[in-house]
Amino acid sequence: MASQTTVATASYSYELRFDAGRICLDLLATAHPDERLGAVEPLRAWIAASGLVPGGTALRHVDGSWVPRFRELRALTGRLTGQLVHNPPAADPRSLDQALTRLNELARPAPPATRAVRAPDGTLVRELHGPPECAALLGAVARDAVELLTDPDARACLRQCEGDNCPIVYLDTSRGRRRRWCSSEICGNRERVARHRRRAALARA
Numbered sequence: 001m002a003s004q005t006t007v008a009t010a011s012y013s014y015e016l017r018f019d020a021g022r023i024c025l026d027l028l029a030t031a032h033p034d035e036r037l038g039a040v041e042p043l044r045a046w047i048a049a050s051g052l053v054p055g056g057t058a059l060r061h062v063d064g065s066w067v068p069r070f071r072e073l074r075a076l077t078g079r080l081t082g083q084l085v086h087n088p089p090a091a092d093p094r095s096l097d098q099a100l101t102r103l104n105e106l107a108r109p110a111p112p113a114t115r116a117v118r119a120p121d122g123t124l125v126r127e128l129h130g131p132p133e134c135a136a137l138l139g140a141v142a143r144d145a146v147e148l149l150t151d152p153d154a155r156a157c158l159r160q161c162e163g164d165n166c167p168i169v170y171l172d173t174s175r176g177r178r179r180r181w182c183s184s185e186i187c188g189n190r191e192r193v194a195r196h197r198r199r200a201a202l203a204r205a
Helices: 023-031 040-050 066-085 093-106 134-150 152-156 184-204
Strands: 004-008 013-017 114-118 124-128 158-160 169-171
Touching (some): 023 134, 023 169
Antiparallel strands (some): 158 169
């Protein structure tokens, strides 16, 4: 079942999906069917909902300079995972090597430092020592991509959605590796509706 976060403001609303199986693949999903990271507010919402930071972390310091940096990481991840789901690969080896070099650079910074603090009810909760830096959050997502690309078992589970014109890549961890769509409720439902219409048209012929 698809995991979605709906965020609304006075001027627009959008949905963020977190059902691809890895945070780096969830970042890829922000480009389809429309651009989800076109402004600061949706990026803040994605960071908060992705689990990159503890719940309640203030992200007011996230500004417009962060948006192209996350979109660059998204493009790199898409290029490198694309070689694994397309046969033949969609990019030439030199382009892939350049993307890999840049991904490794983005993966170098340390993650945001966490600490345990006592909540009002006495339980211990996790929070960051301070506002997370862009490089630290990018590094966390880039390292997830590095782990995915270098894990043979995970690579074997990579799939591209079979829905019409759907480029979303996900990890197929279903029983028997039979998952066909990024989301049964979205692309799967569209395919079922299209199949029904085709059968109905044949019956009328």
